[in-house]
Structures are given as C-alpha cells and as structure tokens.
C-alpha cells in the first residue's frame with residue numbers, strides 16, 4: 013500500500029529540510045530527508061526524485077545547481093525544471109549556422125553540448 017503526498021506537503025517538507033541543512037549536494041539524499049519528513053505525516057507516502065526536484069524548482073527560497081557530465085544521449089527536456097530546450101546556434105567561419113548546445117526556455121539552464129547529462133544536483137537554501 014502506498015499514498016501520493018500532495019504538492020503542498022512536499023513543499024513544506026523541502027523547506028524544512030533545506031532550512032536545516034542549508035545545502036544538499038545530492039538528489040538522492042534530499043529525497044531521503046524529504047521522505048523522512050513526509051513519513052512523519054503518513055508512513056505510506058512515496059515520492060520520486062524527479063517530483064521533488066520539480067517542486068523544489070517552484071520554491072523561491074531554493075536554488076538548484078547542476079553539475080554536468082558527458083553523455084551519449086541527447087537532452088530532450090531540461091534536467092532541472094523539465095522545460096522545453098531550444099537549440100543554440102552559432103555561425104561558423106563560413107557563415108553557416110551550426111548547433112552549439114541547448115538552452116532551457118524556462119529556467120535558462122545551458123547545455124554547452126547536446127550530449128550532456130546531470131552528474132549531480134545541488135540544492136541550496138537562499139535565505
């Protein structure tokens with residue numbers, strides 16, 4: 013048996029955890045700590061890393077940084093907010109437009125090459 017916590021409870025748990033630790037350099041650890049908080053409300057709660065990250069993105073007091081690594085897979089959606097990516101193009105020596113990397117239309121995350129993936133997420137409490 014499991015239950016899905018509402019956004020509001022995840023938001024509150026996130027703020028509580030990050031207020032306490034100030035900075036958490038692992039999405040896995042953040043999930044563990046948030047889930048501990050949520051299980052204090054209901055022990056059947058489950059939540060995914062991705063949902064926690066997307067809710068954290070909506071909270072002004074929380075800043076998300078991402079370290080990148082090379083990947084063979086091309087990025088389809090933004091690794092921070094899930095937003096749409098646009099291809100950044102530059103002109104080469106011959107005046108031709110060539111794709112350089114990608115940029116998120118929502119949060120501004122820049123991928124200098126299309127083949128980059130998240131290595132590590134860092135969640136910081138701003139206040």
Ligand SMILES: [Zn+2]
Pocket residue numbers: 090091092093094095116117118119120121
């Ligand atoms: Zn984004």
